[in-house]
Every structure is written in C-alpha cells, then in structure tokens.
Amino acid sequence: MRPHVPLSPEDRATVAMWSRRVLAVWAVIVASLVAYAFLAQREPTTAKIEKTQQQAKSSPVAPGWQR
Secondary structure, eight states: OOOOOOOOHHHHHHHHHHHHHHHHHHHHHHHHHHHHHHHHHHHHHHHHHHHHHHHHHTOOOOOGGGO
8 A cells, every 4th residue: 555645735736737627628528418419319300390391292192172
C-alpha cells in the first residue's frame, strides 16, 4: 500500500482544473447524445407522414361519393 502524500497547492490546482475539464467534456458528450436522439427521432416520423400522404394521393380507391 502506498503512503499518503499531501499534494502541493499547485498540484491541487492542477487536479481541480483537470476535474473540471473532464466534467465539461462529459457534459458535452451527454448533451450531444441527447440532442442526437431527439433529432434522429423526428426524422422517421416526418418520413412516415410524407409516405402516408403520398400513398393517399396515389390510392386507386375512389372516394365513397364516386362509387
């Protein structure tokens, strides 16, 4: 087991700086994943709506009043 060595003020400042940087990087990663999931979820929905509208326009079935 290693003995505990107290850190100097400069070392503590360095550790604090790196801790903040790592936390910031993780925050950016999580935010980008949430944004990607939010935006990627919307694309297939609009594609389905457009496909349904196109199928309705090209449907060979006549409306009920034309039968």
